[in-house]
Amino acid sequence: MNMKIKSFLARPFASYIYKAIQKGMTTATADQEAIFKELLRVGSKTVFGTEHRLGEVKTYEEFVQAVPVRDYEQFSGYIQLIKEGRHNVLWKGQPIYFAKTSGTTSGIKYIPISKESISNHINTARNALLCYMASTGNTDFADGKMIFLSGSPELERVGGIPTGRLSGIVNHHVPGYLRTNQLPSYETNCIEDWETKLDKIVEETLLQDMRLISGIPPWVQMYFDRLTELKGMPIKDIFPNFSVLVHGGVNFEPYKNRLFDTIGKKVDTIETFPASEGFFAFQDSREEEGLLLNTNSGIFFEFIPASELGKENPRRLSLKDVTTGEHYALVVSNNAGLWAYSIGDMVRFTSVNPYRLVVTGRTKHFISAFGEHVIGEEVEYSLMKAAEEAGLHITEFTVAPMIQQEKGKSYHEWFVEFGNKPGDLAAFADKVDHNLREKNIYYDDLITGHILQPLKIRAIKKHGFIDYMKSVGKLGGQNKVPRLSNDRNLAVELEKYTE
Known part of the structure; x- marks a missing residue:
């Protein structure tokens, strides 16, 4: 008792x-x-x-x-x-x-x-x-x-x-x-x-x-x-x-x-x-x-x-x-x-x-480099739906705009650390892009109007996000990786941890 x-x-x-x-x-x-x-x-x-x-x-x-x-x-x-x-x-x-x-x-x-x-x-x-x-x-x-x-x-x-x-x-x-x-x-x-x-x-x-x-x-x-x-x-x-x-x-x-x-x-x-x-x-x-x-x-x-x-x-x-x-x-x-x-x-x-x-x-965390106003809930939904259908595990991810007006069209760049990787990364990225277009009509308009090109995914190596957080002294406690940025600061740092 x-x-x-x-x-x-x-x-x-x-x-x-x-x-x-x-x-x-x-x-x-x-x-x-x-x-x-x-x-x-x-x-x-x-x-x-x-x-x-x-x-x-x-x-x-x-x-x-x-x-x-x-x-x-x-x-x-x-x-x-x-x-x-x-x-x-x-x-x-x-x-x-x-x-x-x-x-x-x-x-x-x-x-x-x-x-x-x-x-x-x-x-x-x-x-x-x-x-x-x-x-x-x-x-x-x-x-x-x-x-x-x-x-x-x-x-x-x-x-x-x-x-x-x-x-x-x-x-x-x-x-x-x-x-x-x-x-x-x-x-x-x-x-x-x-x-x-x-x-x-x-x-x-x-x-x-x-x-x-x-x-x-x-x-x-x-x-x-x-x-x-x-x-x-x-x-x-x-x-x-x-x-x-x-x-x-x-x-x-x-x-x-x-x-x-x-x-x-x-x-x-x-x-x-x-x-x-x-x-x-x-x-x-x-x-x-x-x-x-x-x-x-x-x-x-x-x-x-x-x-x-x-x-x-x-x-x-x-x-x-x-x-x-x-x-x-x-x-x-x-x-x-x-x-x-x-x-x-x-x-x-x-x-x-x-x-x-x-x-x-x-x-403060949304992407609206072109007026699309994509928010956290939408990117999480789009990625998770695609991952679930493909039987993939996502460890961590973040999204940043890639603005390159002179070199062709801009796009959203996704940095994703997979538990298990998709066989065809480009096809998986298409799925995510499709989900996001269904979720956000402004984003869909920009893709349809060829103002943005579809999103691209860069795979981050195992423990890459943890290593990044450690490098900036933000490991543990209440520190979180932002899902979205309106600039490339985080993206530039994460490029060091891509596969």
Whole structure:
């Protein structure tokens, strides 16, 4: 009985939380309205609030007038004031942490986390697991070991404020009853070099009863590869009780088949959508597509239609006005002092009752060298469909424009690392091109009108992407290869790793 005590105790708690979440689905827009009012109440007494006259804002329309959408660069002046020791800059008092995250354009970003906002990060992760327990009845994983592949929990101080990676900060708040189940050890988690860390993680987990594994898919795959190379058997034989894989950070589809192959059986997966700016959504259902938006957790959401991106004053919608099928840029205001902050992710709602969405790409990661506006979701779909039909495994890939007006027509160049290569690469590229044309009408028009020539694929050698990430010091943690670029910077680097 003692062994089973945790799963036994988890049941009533899971069911209680699950019911609360289901009730929350019906009150989403009212909850958003209440959060909006509370943010304004506290925010009006800050430096930011005074500058933007938040005390006078009563309606969402007035808020849109008062507070422009900003990205990190446009926000960094306020962050600088906090670093200099000022209080009540963006939110009352000072942040209790800075989450340090690598920006795609801005170098390191320091995202404030307040005493009010920390629970959003901790409780949402917990709720995702409890929802899964309640909806499937699988509580057994609570009796075994769990691993969270994450950044280092070591914190430094910036302007007197403890600062580190979000996953590391959250590590300090893991509830006591889970600590005994959690691997790797604190010491191992603090290792900065990913390869060294991975070897230690393998060593620490190899003989344990691992039941839940969590991390970004490409890094989970590396962990699994190390284990299978060492033991010469699939993961299901190394960890017979492994039953739940928690993932987030990148689209799962491109990694799914290979992960399940390495495991040797299908396991349940729970998808999450966490970021330093907030834990936005998580998978609450086995049946429905999309992740449940976290509408009652200190975050007020806004959405900018994709067609409005880049305009001086883009149209902004609150939750009640979104529709399914549209692509939106996600904008958040939260109880850590972010105000109309564009986080750089594109989403699409799969349902508005309740509000469920999928992440479709990054606002900066699309190719529109010729007005085609191809997004992450489209390239992933096009490649995966072709790979599945051909029985191929894709390890990793990225796409860049090849612009050569004087030498003939331009095209999209795809860098793909295959698990097993197609016999005829050109024929495979045609398939991918065909899928993309079906998915994106602008792209189709450009090919039909002979403005672009069909895409080309360059095969990357085994471990090429890992070697590239290592060469730029971005191996491990929360680092991801961008799916798309509008320039050739990444492409030029990857040329060194082609076959």
